[in-house]
Amino acid sequence: MAEREGGDAWINEVLCDVPANRIITGRNREFYVRPDEPEFMASVEGLALRKFVLIGLFACEDFSDRSPSTLFYVFEKKEHILVLVRDVDRETTSVARQFPSASWFERECTDGFGIVFDGAFDTRRLFLHEEYPDNFHPLQKSFRNGPITVKDGIDPGDEYAFRVVSGEGVYQVPVGPVHAGIIEPGHFRFSVIGETIFNLEVRMFYKHRGIEKLAEGRQPADCVGIAEAVSGDESAANATAFCRAVEKISGIQIPDRAWYLRTILLEMERIASHLNDQNGMLIDVAFPLGANQFSVLREECARMNDTLTGSRFLRDTICIGGVSRDINKGLLTGLAQFLKVFRNRYRVGLKIVLSTTSVIDRFATTGTINKPLLRPLNITGPAARASGGKVDVRVNHPYGIYHRYARPLNVLRDGDVLSRFTVRAAEIMDSVDMIEKLIEEIPEGEICGRGTVADGYALSLVESPRGQNLCWVRIRGGKIERYKVRTASFCNWQVIEHAVQGNILADFPVINKSLNLSYAGTDL
Amino acid sequence: MVNAITCLLRKKIPGETPSDDEVEKSGRELRAGIDAVFGHSLAIRELDTGSDNATEIEINALTSPFYDCERFGISFVASPRHADVLMVTGAVTHNMAVAARKTYEAMPSPKFVIAVGDDACDGGMFKGTYGVLGGADAVFPVDVKIPGNPPTPLQILAGLLALMERARVKGRER
Numbered sequence: 001m002a003e004r005e006g007g008d009a010w011i012n013e014v015l016c017d018v019p020a021n022r023i024i025t026g027r028n029r030e031f032y033v034r035p036d037e038p039e040f041m042a043s044v045e046g047l048a049l050r051k052f053v054l055i056g057l058f059a060c061e062d063f064s065d066r067s068p069s070t071l072f073y074v075f076e077k078k079e080h081i082l083v084l085v086r087d088v089d090r091e092t093t094s095v096a097r098q099f100p101s102a103s104w105f106e107r108e109c110t111d112g113f114g115i116v117f118d119g120a121f122d123t124r125r126l127f128l129h130e131e132y133p134d135n136f137h138p139l140q141k142s143f144r145n146g147p148i149t150v151k152d153g154i155d156p157g158d159e160y161a162f163r164v165v166s167g168e169g170v171y172q173v174p175v176g177p178v179h180a181g182i183i184e185p186g187h188f189r190f191s192v193i194g195e196t197i198f199n200l201e202v203r204m205f206y207k208h209r210g211i212e213k214l215a216e217g218r219q220p221a222d223c224v225g226i227a228e229a230v231s232g233d234e235s236a237a238n239a240t241a242f243c244r245a246v247e248k249i250s251g252i253q254i255p256d257r258a259w260y261l262r263t264i265l266l267e268m269e270r271i272a273s274h275l276n277d278q279n280g281m282l283i284d285v286a287f288p289l290g291a292n293q294f295s296v297l298r299e300e301c302a303r304m305n306d307t308l309t310g311s312r313f314l315r316d317t318i319c320i321g322g323v324s325r326d327i328n329k330g331l332l333t334g335l336a337q338f339l340k341v342f343r344n345r346y347r348v349g350l351k352i353v354l355s356t357t358s359v360i361d362r363f364a365t366t367g368t369i370n371k372p373l374l375r376p377l378n379i380t381g382p383a384a385r386a387s388g389g390k391v392d393v394r395v396n397h398p399y400g401i402y403h404r405y406a407r408p409l410n411v412l413r414d415g416d417v418l419s420r421f422t423v424r425a426a427e428i429m430d431s432v433d434m435i436e437k438l439i440e441e442i443p444e445g446e447i448c449g450r451g452t453v454a455d456g457y458a459l460s461l462v463e464s465p466r467g468q469n470l471c472w473v474r475i476r477g478g479k480i481e482r483y484k485v486r487t488a489s490f491c492n493w494q495v496i497e498h499a500v501q502g503n504i505l506a507d508f509p510v511i512n513k514s515l516n517l518s519y520a521g522t523d524l
Numbered sequence: 525m526v527n528a529i530t531c532l533l534r535k536k537i538p539g540e541t542p543s544d545d546e547v548e549k550s551g552r553e554l555r556a557g558i559d560a561v562f563g564h565s566l567a568i569r570e571l572d573t574g575s576d577n578a579t580e581i582e583i584n585a586l587t588s589p590f591y592d593c594e595r596f597g598i599s600f601v602a603s604p605r606h607a608d609v610l611m612v613t614g615a616v617t618h619n620m621a622v623a624a625r626k627t628y629e630a631m632p633s634p635k636f637v638i639a640v641g642d643d644a645c646d647g648g649m650f651k652g653t654y655g656v657l658g659g660a661d662a663v664f665p666v667d668v669k670i671p672g673n674p675p676t677p678l679q680i681l682a683g684l685l686a687l688m689e690r691a692r693v694k695g696r697e698r
Contacts, residue, residue, distance in 0.1 A: 129619040138654050148654050150618050177623050180602035182570045182584050184577055185620060206619045207574045210655030229649065232578025232674065276581065295588040302585070312676065313578050520577045523619075 112139035184519035231521030237464030258322025273465030293349030367511030381467020387415035487521035557688030569607035575614030
């Protein structure tokens with residue numbers, strides 16, 4: 001499906017002032033609109049009024065003849081996706097006041113491309129920490145990827161400025177980047193009154209490895225491994241998002257069997273991730289009896305994944321066009337038998353946990369996320385569904401065969417740790433049901449569609465275990481010109497600052513775990 | 525509903541514990557090594573300097589009932605000041621370099637470093653790119669490298685066995 005001019009009726013209604021010839025339909029039925037600069041802010045205001053969500057904002061160089069850089073603002077509302085395309089020079093205006101989720105996005109564009117956003121309320125660096133040289137913008141095409149020299153020492157005046165919280169009895173508790181457990185690095189700056197958290201500021205990006213730049217200039221097929229390295233426990237989701245974008249650009253048809261196999265892997269990944277998370281939540285409330293139920297099942301899932309694909313993290317299997325190795329009937333029957341036993345054992349574990357008062361006492365009313373926060377910050381995944389958010393890419397923007405198999409959403413309203421635990425439990429059961437059905441109905445046939453990689457660009461959304469992952473790929477001359485990936489964690493991290501307020505410091509670990517945030521997937 | 529009291533009154537080992545011959549074999553060798561070289565217990569501090577979190581999951585798996593590495597004499601400690609071994613995952617990013625050096629410096633001597641996973645061994649796919657310094661050996665000496673993307677829990681146990689040999693040699697050199 002190629003791009004075409006003109007849009008649907010809804011888009012003309014939303015953007016009544018923009019002429020139809022400036023609306024382009026993308027390969028994913030998303031609309032690209034190029035408003036003039038005066039129309040741009042009016043369009044943004046209009047989208048804010050109509051309760052659209054800003055789900056992505058990224059830059060790309062050499063996209064238009066009119067200016068060196070182009071910004072893409074991706075808006076979503078239910079099944080509609082609209083991308084505002086804005087040609088910019090080095091300076092433009094911020095939309096963070098209309099769409100708070102833009103704040104981190106804009107800081108990301110400033111670090112990567114040197115684009116300055118006037119009127120932004122936060123202009124601190126994001127992924128480039130203090131030691132990076134001034135005027136260094138790694139995503140600019142003029143920078144060739146290679147080792148750089150960083151600053152030798154940092155003057156006290158150049159240190160990262162945390163929000164100042166002061167008053168009688170307020171004291172600061174800095175935590176990290178190196179934490180006490182076997183977890184990823186990040187810094188948490190708590191302002192505490194007694195035991196109660198008054199304010200939290202998170203500082204991330206300690207693990208910034210330069211994933212997006214790494215993909216540039218490579219053959220698309222060589223970048224699937226890079227997509228898998230975005231976040232280890234979302235390997236299948238990020239590989240699928242990347243491959244789907246390339247397939248859309250190139251018009252490669254995916255055989256039905258390949259989509260069944262991909263979907264089985266995506267749901268296996270979800271089960272493993274949710275189990276890991278539930279295990280962690282129970283460790284954080286000191287209930288190893290319950291935690292071990294899930295950690296044993298988690299390990300068995302990893303071993304099952306290894307049997308199916310040769311990788312405990314489902315790596316090296318999803319490829320452009322479909323999957324690179326078939327999973328034969330014997331293995332699929334084995335998986336069905338495994339899931340049958342799994343379901344019963346999981347239920348036993350769940351009963352033990354949910355009938356233990358000390359667990360419920362710690363989980364209930366802890367770390368509450370209120371529904372009005374979901375839209376401004378683009379909170380997705382189980383964290384949103386536990387707070388009444390009806391968001392799931394599998395349902396809102398079904399890809400592959402999800403339109404036939406996606407289950408109704410599990411939505412709870414309390415928004416506390418207990419709700420997030422329960423939503424995950426329901427999703428595990430749904431995934432088990434879904435995989436069993438897929439195994440029953442999987443057709444025979446090819447596992448990889450053929451086709452040559454073409455030039456172009458495409459957007460792709462996938463529901464990872466943590467929520468909505470966005471991926472935008474541009475191919476030029478057969479090579480990756482720009483690979484933008486925004487995992488659910490990038491947005492979800494920002495809600496933790498709200499979720500912990502008024503809770504005691506000792507509950508922070510379980511609140512953090514209940515949101516199941518990936519540091520690697522955020523820091524890139 | 526399950527009554528919590530029945531959980532408490534049940535035998536401490538309910539039914540069968542998961543068991544795995546290969547794990548048992550590596551574990552016994554490791555137990556003997558730790559007894560001989562590290563005086564019965566080995567304290568490990570894990571440090572993530574830029575991994576994709578898969579390696580963390582595999583190291584965490586070592587503490588699950590399947591492996592239960594504490595029975596071999598291994599404990600993961602909360603502070604580098606308590607650690608014999610620093611287990612590093614991921615290429616060392618510029619943003620983590622200072623914290624990584626401080627963590628290493630905080631360890632008491634003699635100290636050992638294990639690099640876990642391809643990225644920690646030599647920078648892996650990030651070798652020579654702007655965001656990283658390289659593998660763990662770019663910031664401090666590394667004693668044992670465990671390659672893999674990520675290495676499995678069993679391979680990590682095998683790497684720990686290799687450390688026993690390395691520590692014996694290092695001890696004689698001293």
